[in-house]
Amino acid sequence: MEWILFDKDGTLIYFDRSWMKIGLQLVDDFMDEYRENINDVDRAYRQLGVIDGEIQPGTIMASGALDEMIKAFCEIAGQDVTQWAQRRSQTLVDQRVPENILVEGITDTLDTLKKDGYRLGIVTSDSKVGVEQFLEATQLEHYFDVVISTEADAVEKPNAEVLNPLFHHYDVAPQDVMIVGDTANDIQTGVNAHLGLSVAVLTGVGLEEEFTKADYVFETANEIIKIIK
Template sequence: MTLKVIVFDFDGTLADTYDAFIEIANSLSGEFGYKPVDIKEQETLKNLSAKALIKQSEISVFKIPFVLKRVKSELSHKIRELEPIKDIPHCLKELKNQGYSLGIITSNTEENVMKFLTHHNLENFFDFIYGESTLFGKHRIIKKLLKEKQLLPDEVIYIGDETRDIYSAKKSRVQSVAVTWGFNSSQALAEQEPDFLINKPYELVTILQNYQYDVISDKTHFNSVTIQT
């Protein structure tokens, strides 16, 4: 089966939003009654899944939707100040030139994503954006994508920076690429056994070249692979 569609997470995968998220989350901690993130704790927290992070913060689960809504609202004021992950624009151009359809599935808002893409002249690389997915519901959006675009799981690959991205890809039966430059550490990501674990954006181009080669050879599935440079 030929790979046709490459789907990206947004925050931490395409856009360098980590510091902005921490700053906003800390500014809201008093209002919503959870523990702010200390600088010394940040590396430790990168080893936690989203569920474990919520437990660590001691926030009421009933407040989470309201916190997330506020975080995305506050982020909209900073979105034009944020930068793409280094080398991501060049990789997007390369992948688009190779004929892939590119898209985004994110729990951020479509408005925030479009502001960011337009500001950095990246909007023409993407064929679709699915925004506002629930915190643990990206697999439902991936399945919706498969149905709407009449795609088979082997025709889609999903790229993300969090353990929940790997979970969503597996639940949707699509291949997963975990990236180590975002919200979760390489250790946390590796424990979830993504199909690929990469450290630099250009490694994605290498993976997809090898993917297409092995598909031609009727090897359409991979063991967990880490690309080292």
């Protein structure tokens, strides 16, 4: 391995509950906006993975990409709600107050990897502003050689093109890259991009049984030291 790419939320930091608040607000706003088109609101909430006011692990609102969420919204509303959902989602993201609680030991792990000569990156579904807030709050910026965020209308994980900023700017083969993340989408990104290793961690929203395509499943990202050593 030459490069190790980390997801941010649920991997470097414990999953940011502010994302759950955004997800819940987006679903509530969707229900209000298209209530006349929704025959069974309770069923619609369950379909999206919201039960008793909580987003359930392993559901589309917990770990799905935005386009997957929008597809579900369109099916429930019986019409194309893409533009509304994209605008409302972006507004909520821009307004969120992030939480940045580092996974214990992750700074030591990044330090070890950097000293051992690995090049490190972040690939996240968060926006550029969100990543900048994270790096400023945690003071981890100096560890990362590339930071890939998701802006409006950009490709998202698990689309392999999300890694173009890495492969277009650095001379590295996919088989020399490892991705580490907490969702099935992170692992599928590794599969789609033909990366050398895809490692799942259990510090986020993904369930262990979802990670059938992962090469390894660890409690935390710190354990990648084991397979590298």
